[in-house]
Amino acid sequence: MRILLLALTIFIFTNERTHAAKSEISATELVQYCTEVSKGSTGNSFDKELALICKGYMASFFDSMIVVENVSGEPPFCIPNSLPKTQNNLILKSWARKNKKIASQTTAAVALFAAFKTAFPCK
Secondary structure, X not given: OHHHHHHHHHHHHHOOOOOOOOOOOEHHHHHHHHHHHHHHHOOOOOXXXXXXXXXXXXXXXXXXXXXXXXXXXXXXXXOOOOOOOOHHHHHHHHHHHHOHHHHOOOEHHHHHHHHHHHHOOOO
């Protein structure tokens, strides 16, 4: 059941949407968008549209992980309550840096799942 649920979640994130100008973004692209959030938080000029895409994507991803947990009865990963949301971008960036060869070919959803599953496995 857990494998089926995981496969369904990945399918939903990566399935082509006919009405979207671009149906999916890569891990590398999301890292670039989220860099704009970091620029903005330090008072530097930033691209507000890209920053909002990053924030919306992250919020949607974590909302879907709540659904996965509610359906499966187990969290997909175990993030400490004390972790500030500002760290989410850094966790993705770190994963993309360590997996540079595949980051540009991996969807952002799969990369986020892999990054958080690796960084915060449940024991």
